[in-house]
Amino acid sequence: MTALFKQPLQNNLFIPFITAGDPHADSTIELAIALQDAGASAIELGIPYSDPVADGPVIQKASSRALEKGMNIIKAIKLVPEMRKKGLKIPIILFTYYNPVLQLDQESFFALLRENTVDGLLIPDIPFEESEELRVKCQEHNISFISLIAPTSSNRIKMIAENAEGFVYCVSSLGVTGERKNFDKSIENFLNEVKRYSNVPVVVGFGVSSKEQVEELSNISDGVVVGSALVREIERLGNQLMNESTRQEAINQFRAFATNFVS
Secondary structure: OOOOOOOOOOOOEEEEEEEOOOOOHHHHHHHHHHHHHHOOOOEEEEOOOOOOOOOOHHHHHHHHHHHHOOOOHHHHHOHHHHHHHOOOOOOEEEEOOHHHHHHHOHHHHHHHHHHOOOOEEEOOOOOHHHOHHHHHHHHHOOOEEOEEEOHHHHHHHHHHHHOOOOOEEEEOOOOOOOOOOOOOOOHHHHHHHHHHHOOOOEEEEOOOOOHHHHHHHHOOOOEEEEOHHHHHHHHHOHHHHHOOOOHHHHHHHHHHHHHHHOO
16 A cells, blocks of 8 residues: 555645646646645645546636646646655645546556656546556555545445545535535534545545635544635636736735635
8 A cells, every 4th residue: 555645644634636737837836836835735736627527617617728728637747846846845646537547548647657756646537446457556656546435435435445545535525526615414424434444544525615614624534625715716816827927926825825724
């Protein structure tokens, strides 16, 4: 089993999601550094994709913006060493759908991950039962394969949680990503069930969009994934991020916004 975090059972993890290339490549590098400075434990780097079935409208729009700027899976992976040169030390988890991996072919894909110091891999449209080949490849390259567990997983929870690497990504509710005002009351029972079997941190994502929600979830999980709220802020700051003379101020605003999700 590969270890994503230096300490195997950290609490209060903050794992932000950003889309590679939104609003452009240089900004993505600076935004990653800002997230580290804000207290991020790791970063999910999303690969823009034209048919993102698990993503809500905010992240879909970010993917469209990035694709229009020419971002793709190869360019996104090659951003990681540029982030390292700027001082990024926390793990990077590549979030991608399976089709871009297929287009590259697995050997080329994993060679790119290894060469560019990617730490983890999350592919939301591959069921755990069909992921064995990918998990073996990840282990060969010392990359953590991140597994998703949804509230509907029921009799699959034990199998997925016992085999989890890095952390278990628990989906807070059904549907696509996006900001939500509240969570179903059954989420605590769901997370406790996952914790029974997991030897890695149990993290909640899909819908975490406020400091109050982070505080609520910190009592029943090991951390949160925040995506749409951050991507919406990047959209708001987009023009400033694109302009070199105003970029630093926009980065400062983004860093301050991100600290709201650190418990």
